[in-house]
Amino acid sequence: MELGDRSHPQIRQVVLFFVYLGGFTVLSETWRYSVAEETEVGSFIANVIENMGCSVEELAARGARVIFDDYKPYLRLDLQTGHLLLNEQLDREALCDFSEPCILHFQMLLENPLQFFQAELFVTDINDHTPTFLDKHILLKISEGTTPGTAFQMDSAQDLDVGRNGVQNYTINLNAHFHLESKDSNEGGEYPELILDQSLDREKESEFTLTLTAIDGGSPPRTGTALIQVVVLDINDNVPEFERPVYEVQIPENSPLDFLVIKVSATDLDAGINGEISYSFSHMSRDVRKTFEIHPVSGEIHLKACLDFEVIQSYSINVQATDGGNLSGKSSIIVQVIDVNDNPPEIAITSLTSPIPENSSPEMVVAVLSLRDKDSGDNGKMVCSIQDNLPFFLKPTFKNFYSLVMEHPLDRERRDLYNITITVSDMGTPRLKTEHNITVQVSDVNDNAPAFSQTSYTLLVPENNSPGLHIGTVSATDRDSGTNAQITYSLLPPQEGDQDPQLALASLLSIHADSGQLFALRALDYEALRAFEFRVGAADRGSPALSSQALVRVLVLDANDHAPFVLYPPHNASTPCTELLPRAAEPGYLLTKVVAVDGDSGRNAWLSFQLLQASEPGLFSVWAHNGEVRTARLLSERDAPRHRLLVLVQDNGEPPLSASVTLHVLLVDGFSQPYLPVAEGARDPAPPDALTVYLVIALASVSSLFLFSVLVLVAVRLCRRSGASSLAGCSLPEGHFPGHLVDVSGAGTLSHSYQYEVCLMGGSGTNELKFRKPLFPNLQTQEDGEGRENAIAQSSIGFFEES
Numbered sequence: 001m002e003l004g005d006r007s008h009p010q011i012r013q014v015v016l017f018f019v020y021l022g023g024f025t026v027l028s029e030t031w032r033y034s035v036a037e038e039t040e041v042g043s044f045i046a047n048v049i050e051n052m053g054c055s056v057e058e059l060a061a062r063g064a065r066v067i068f069d070d071y072k073p074y075l076r077l078d079l080q081t082g083h084l085l086l087n088e089q090l091d092r093e094a095l096c097d098f099s100e101p102c103i104l105h106f107q108m109l110l111e112n113p114l115q116f117f118q119a120e121l122f123v124t125d126i127n128d129h130t131p132t133f134l135d136k137h138i139l140l141k142i143s144e145g146t147t148p149g150t151a152f153q154m155d156s157a158q159d160l161d162v163g164r165n166g167v168q169n170y171t172i173n174l175n176a177h178f179h180l181e182s183k184d185s186n187e188g189g190e191y192p193e194l195i196l197d198q199s200l201d202r203e204k205e206s207e208f209t210l211t212l213t214a215i216d217g218g219s220p221p222r223t224g225t226a227l228i229q230v231v232v233l234d235i236n237d238n239v240p241e242f243e244r245p246v247y248e249v250q251i252p253e254n255s256p257l258d259f260l261v262i263k264v265s266a267t268d269l270d271a272g273i274n275g276e277i278s279y280s281f282s283h284m285s286r287d288v289r290k291t292f293e294i295h296p297v298s299g300e301i302h303l304k305a306c307l308d309f310e311v312i313q314s315y316s317i318n319v320q321a322t323d324g325g326n327l328s329g330k331s332s333i334i335v336q337v338i339d340v341n342d343n344p345p346e347i348a349i350t351s352l353t354s355p356i357p358e359n360s361s362p363e364m365v366v367a368v369l370s371l372r373d374k375d376s377g378d379n380g381k382m383v384c385s386i387q388d389n390l391p392f393f394l395k396p397t398f399k400n401f402y403s404l405v406m407e408h409p410l411d412r413e414r415r416d417l418y419n420i421t422i423t424v425s426d427m428g429t430p431r432l433k434t435e436h437n438i439t440v441q442v443s444d445v446n447d448n449a450p451a452f453s454q455t456s457y458t459l460l461v462p463e464n465n466s467p468g469l470h471i472g473t474v475s476a477t478d479r480d481s482g483t484n485a486q487i488t489y490s491l492l493p494p495q496e497g498d499q500d501p502q503l504a505l506a507s508l509l510s511i512h513a514d515s516g517q518l519f520a521l522r523a524l525d526y527e528a529l530r531a532f533e534f535r536v537g538a539a540d541r542g543s544p545a546l547s548s549q550a551l552v553r554v555l556v557l558d559a560n561d562h563a564p565f566v567l568y569p570p571h572n573a574s575t576p577c578t579e580l581l582p583r584a585a586e587p588g589y590l591l592t593k594v595v596a597v598d599g600d601s602g603r604n605a606w607l608s609f610q611l612l613q614a615s616e617p618g619l620f621s622v623w624a625h626n627g628e629v630r631t632a633r634l635l636s637e638r639d640a641p642r643h644r645l646l647v648l649v650q651d652n653g654e655p656p657l658s659a660s661v662t663l664h665v666l667l668v669d670g671f672s673q674p675y676l677p678v679a680e681g682a683r684d685p686a687p688p689d690a691l692t693v694y695l696v697i698a699l700a701s702v703s704s705l706f707l708f709s710v711l712v713l714v715a716v717r718l719c720r721r722s723g724a725s726s727l728a729g730c731s732l733p734e735g736h737f738p739g740h741l742v743d744v745s746g747a748g749t750l751s752h753s754y755q756y757e758v759c760l761m762g763g764s765g766t767n768e769l770k771f772r773k774p775l776f777p778n779l780q781t782q783e784d785g786e787g788r789e790n791a792i793a794q795s796s797i798g799f800f801e802e803s
Contacts, residue, residue, distance in 0.1 A: 063111030127218025141326030145235035157214035236325020266321030273324030341428025379428035446542025560653025562599030
C-alpha cells in the first residue's frame with residue numbers, strides 16, 4: 001500500500017473509544033527486520049500477524065498499512081496473508097552511503113482503532129563494488145637522502161561497500177626498496193603507507209614503478225590497482241610546516257559557490273625549488289573531493305558544491321604542503337556545517353474520509369496526516385493549524401502525526417463543502433511554511449420537511465367552468481438534495497373542525513402529484529357551493545419521509561346565469577292583480593311597487609326597473625331603482641278607466657337578463673288613501689353633462705347665499721319689533737312619531753326605509769318637510785360596495801293635514 005495514495009477506494013472512519021478519549025495506542029517495542037541489498041522485489045521479509053496481535057481478517061478491516069519516515073514505499077503489506085514483502089529493490093549505497101548499519105525506520109499503522117508499531121529494516125551489504133583509487137597514476141618524488149624507514153602516505157582506495165565487503169588490505173609488488181603497511185585513518189578505515197627499506201641512489205636508479213593493489217573482504221574478493229611512479233630527487237632536508245596542526249572552521253550550509261572557507265599557510269626553510277610550496281588535499285574522501293577545492297599556490301580553500309546540513313554535518317579535510325623537493329607537511333581542517341532553515345515542512349495525508357454524513361457525531365476522525373521537516377533544532381520544530389471558523393480541529397496523536405477531528409455537528413443545507421487549508425510552519429528564522437488543501441464534502445440526510453411557499457392559498461374559480469380546468473398550483477420546496485428533496489403532492493382527508501368534512505373533495509378536485517397543479521373535475525355552481533376549503537400535503541421521498549400541509553380556499557365566482565324573478569305582483573296568479581287609483585290622485589301618487597329578486601349576487605343581482613309599455617303614455621312612471629309605480633300627472637275625466645302597464649326588470653350582468661310583469665290599473669272615484677306627491681324633479685332625470693352640473697352648482701351657491709342674507713335681515717328686524725319674541729320652529733322629537741306626523745316607508749328590491757316629518761309653522765301658512773335618517777342601514781349598499789343613493793331621499797313630498 002503506497003503512502004502517497006490519498007484517494008482510498010473505501011472511505012474509512014478512524015473512530016473508536018480511544019480516539020474519542022483523545023488517546024491512541026503505540027507499541028513501545030521496536031520490531032527489527034533485515035534484508036540484503038538488491039534482493040528481488042516481492043521477497044518475503046517477515047510475517048507481522050504475531051507481532052501486531054491481530055488476525056489476518058482484521059488487517060483489512062482495521063486499515064493496516066506501512067509508513068516509512070521518508071514516505072517511500074520500500075515495503076508493502078499483503079493484507080491476505082500478513083506477509084511483509086519487499087516492494088522495490090534496495091541499494092544500500094544509495095540509501096545510507098558509508099553509514100553502518102543502514103537502518104530504515106518505519107511504522108505499522110492500524111487505523112481502526114488507531115494504533116502504531118515502531119519497526120526498523122536493516123539493509124545488509126553485499127560485495128557489489130570494486131575498490132577504486134581516485135588517482136590511477138601516483139607520482140612519488142623521493143629525495144635520495146631520505147632515511148630508510150621513512151613512510152610515504154598513499155591515498156586510500158574507495159569502496160562503496162562497507163564492513164567486510166570494504167577495503168581490507170593493501171599489497172604492493174615485490175621490490176628491493178619499499179614495503180607496504182596499512183594505517184588507521186582518523187575518518188575510519190585504513191590507508192596504505194610506503195615504507196622505505198633502504199636508501200635510494202639516484203645515480204643507480206632515478207625512477208621506477210610500483211603496483212599498489214587494494215583488496216576487499218568479499219567472497220570472492222574484489223581488487224583495484226594504481227601505478228606508483230617513484231622519482232628520485234636530490235636531497236631536500238627541510239619539510240614544510242603548517243601554522244597549526246588542526247584548523248577548525250564553521251560555515252553555513254547556504255554559503256554560495258566559490259565561498260572562501262579558509263586559507264592555510266605553511267613555511268619551508270629551504271631555498272630555491274626546495275622551498276617552493278604547493279598545497280593539496282591528501283587521501284581525501286569522495287565527499288571532500290566533490291565539495292571543496294584548494295588553490296595550490298595560495299592555500300585558499302573554496303566551495304565548489306553546495307552544502308547540505310541534512311546530508312553531512314561536518315567534513316574532515318587532510319591538507320598537505322609539498323615543497324620542491326617533494327617533502328610534505330600535513331595538517332587537518334575540521335569544517336562544521338551550520339544548519340539554516342532551508343527546508344519547508346512536508347505534509348502527507350495518510351487517510352481521508354469524504355463525504356461525511358451531516359448527522360455524523362462529533363469527535364469523528366476525518367483525516368490522518370503526518371509531518372516532517374528535514375532541518376534540525378528549532379528549524380525542525382513544527383506548528384500545525386487550520387483556518388478558524390471551521391467545525392474541525394487538529395489533534396496531535398504520535399510523533400508528528402495529527403488527526404483532523406470534527407468538533408461540531410454539520411448542516412449540509414448551510415454548507416455542503418469545506419475547503420480546509422492545513423498550514424504547517426517551522427520555528428526557524430525566517431519561518432518556512434507549507435500549505436495543503438483538502439476538500440471535505442457533506443452528504444445529505446433527510447432532516448428538512450417540505451415547506452410551502454404560502455401557508456394558505458386562495459383560488460378563484462368561475463362557476464360553470466369546464467371539467468378538467470386548471471384552477472391553480474401549490475408549490476413547496478425542500479432544502480435537502482437528491483431524493484430527499486423530491487416532493488409528491490396529495491389531497492389530504494378532512495380533519496376534525498374543517499369547514500365541511502362531508503364535502504366530497506375527490507369528486508370536485510384532483511392534484512398532480514409531481515407539479516402540484518390543481519384541476520376542477522366538474523363544473524361548479526355558485527348558487528349551490530360558493531366556497532370550500534381543503535388541505536394539501538407535500539411529502540419528500542427520503543427515508544423516513546417528511547411532510548407538511550397547507551390550506552387551500554376555493555372561491556366560486558358568480559356568473560349571470562339567473563334572470564330576475566318578480567315576487568310582486570305575482571304574474572302566475574289565476575286572477576290578475578288590479579291596482580286601484582283614485583282620480584283625485586296628485587302627480588307622484590304611489591300606485592304600487594314591483595318587487596323582484598335575482599338568484600345571482602353582486603352586480604349580477606343589481607336590478608333596474610323601467611316602464612316598457614303603457615296603454616296611456618305619460619300617465620305613469622316607474623322608478624328605476626326601487627320599482628315604485630307612480631302617477632306622472634293629474635288625472636282627467638278623459639282618461640280611460642282601465643290601464644295596462646308592462647314593467648321590465650333587468651339585472652346588471654354581462655349579458656344582462658330580464659323579466660317582465662303586467663300591471664292592471666283601475667281608476668275609481670271617491671277612493672281616499674294617503675299618498676305622497678313627488679316633485680317632478682325627483683323622477684329619474686337623464687344624466688346631465690359636466691357643464692350643466694357646474695352651472696347648477698354655481699346657481700345653487702349664489703341662491704343659497706342670497707337666501708341666507710334675506711333670512712338674517714328678516715330675523716334682525718323681527719327681533720327689534722318683538723323684543724323677546726322668537727321664531728316658532730319645528731322640533732324633532734326622539735322616539736315614536738307624534739300623532740300629527742306620518743311614517744311613510746317604502747319596500748322594494750333596494751330596501752331603504754325613511755322617516756318623514758311634516759311640520760306646519762304657526763301663522764305662516766306654509767308647509768316644511770324634514771327628512772330623518774334611515775331606520776336601517778343600506779344592506780345592499782354595504783354588500784355590493786357601490787353606495788347607491790335611494791331616489792326617495794331626493795324627492796319632495798307634499799302632504800296636507802287639516803288643522
